[in-house]
Amino acid sequence: MQNEQVEEGRRDFIYLATGAVAAAGVASVTWPLVAQMGKAADTRAAGSIEIDLAGIAEGSQLKMLWRGKPVFVRHRTPEEIAEAENADVSRYPDPQTDTERLVPTPSGEVNPKYLVMIGVCTHFGCVPVGEQGDYGGWYCPCHGSHYDTSGRIRKGPAPTNLAIPPYEYISDTVIRVG
Amino acid sequence: MSGHASTYEPKYAAGRWLDKRLPIVRMGADFMTYPSPRNLNYWYTFGGILTLCLVAQIITGVILAMHYVPHIDYAFESVQRIRRDVPFGWLLQPMHAVGASMFFFAVYIHMFRGLYYGSYKAPREMIWILGCMIYLVMMATAFLGYTLPWGQMSFWGATVITGFFGAVPVVGESLQQWLLGGFSVNNATLNRFFALHYLLPFVIAAFVGLHVWALHHAGQNNPVGIEPKTKKDTLSFHPYYTVKDGFAVVLFLLIFAFFIFYQPDALGHSDNYIQADPLKTPTHIVPEWYFLPFYAILRAVPDKLMGILLMLGAIAVLFVLPWLDTSRVRSMRFRPVARMFFFIFIFACFILGLCGAKSPDDMAFTVGERVVNGESRLIGLNFVWLSRIGTFLYFSYFLILPILGLIEKPTERPDSITKSVLGDKHPKPAVSG
């Protein structure tokens, strides 16, 4: 009798241990099957781009592809800058001052003339059109999101402001994105 | 597969030999003699039509894959080459592209049929749920396929739809980039979409097998929604329904052929004749017509995540419908109130489809004009609000059904299927003068 109970305990143990090893095996085989779909090394390494700001005329915008996404560099007019700086952002869906959306130049000050953003609507990723919409900034035609002259969301389904890519000034007029 | 007593008798020795070892001929024979309710109408021919659609998509698809190049630099051109240079490509490519639309047209009628005749109710819940699974996988397949020609709508449709995954809290962005295999829709995305587009139709075929198995196990529903009681209530599938289905298939193919030969692009979008450009979004993105109602629901809500959840909910609610409809009466023929709501539901689907095709801020109706701060504005209903009304009507159907089953008084139902066909007359046709 006693012997049989011991046997059963042993069997349960072997059963559980086998199951655990099998589960770990299945998991370790599944992981590569899932992970292969992630970004490949060459995609992740897709380097940085340099942009010369001097070539962009006032009131115009440069579009460049970075990591397959458009980057907008807008040379803003004084009116656009004034509008962006004087806005009362406290009631905006995603409150950010204009300065918070800029990066210091080598002198330590920001240059409000040049606004650098990822030109991807934060709703579902369309490319907004410049100088359009109710706030003179950008308008996304896909589902009607309106951004102001600082790329902040004002109206429509997009939840956040247009994103700022990681970038730095390598001289007063050249930036490196990425 | 079929539950009825087998009547197959192999005539030859070889047939008997095989029947003992692999009764596959018997399976086919039993399928063909399956007793089906004698009152099935033309709405019941769409199952057969759908099978034809699936086979046609797989055949034309495998052929297209022989000429198609899944690379962002060549995909667009390779599809144009199929249409212009490949022998009979002008026929085969539209067969596949139009075929997808015809497939959805048929599946929608098939589903509305199920809703009207209560085919989702016990004991047929599994048939219905498997059908919903098929519908889901079909939507995925069609979406993936639409990306392949790599036109502007392909690219931006793929961007918007994969953007849905980015809305998932916390892990959204990683999930989206995992799906795309990059930071945005890129070559890796096109490659994997092609692989999956090739795979999923076979998954559909497997689900169709289960769907038909469940159908033959639980038995077919019929327009009066009462079970066959005697042998007289049923007819052998062949020749009665093979012929009826065949006739419907011919009519269906006429419409199909009209589009292939005269209007191959009518159901598509002209922007897809422009090669994908990641720097420029078309001014007006619309999905294929068969997704429009869901697109309208998505846009009816100002919040991104809520919009997605509501859109998914519109599909998810179909899965639980068998438990939402509390009425014991299946067919809407005998449910005057529910029938009215059914037609409102269909109406809502069309309204949503319309809203999905229009710009949200455009006006659906105007009743007048008003001057505000020197600017004149139209007064009326814009498409956002119309889609809100449509969304409300869509979901209210599923909220009303549980209550309606408890309070509605159904009209009188016939005693049997035979009586519903022949009236109270003696089953032999009465001699008339």
Ligand code: HEM
């Ligand atoms: C459930 C069945 C299927 C559906 C609903 C479907 C749907 C679609 C759609 C909507 C397109 C885009 C057509 C266009 O706009 O030009 C497409 C393209 C394509 N499909 Fe399918 N498909 C199915 C099955 C298959 C199968 C089984 C294969 C191959 C094994 C296949 C291979 C292709 C290829 C190579 C293309 C790109 C060429 C083109 O655009 O015409 N499809 N599919």
Ligand code: FES
């Ligand atoms: S993607 Fe821009 S509003 Fe939807």
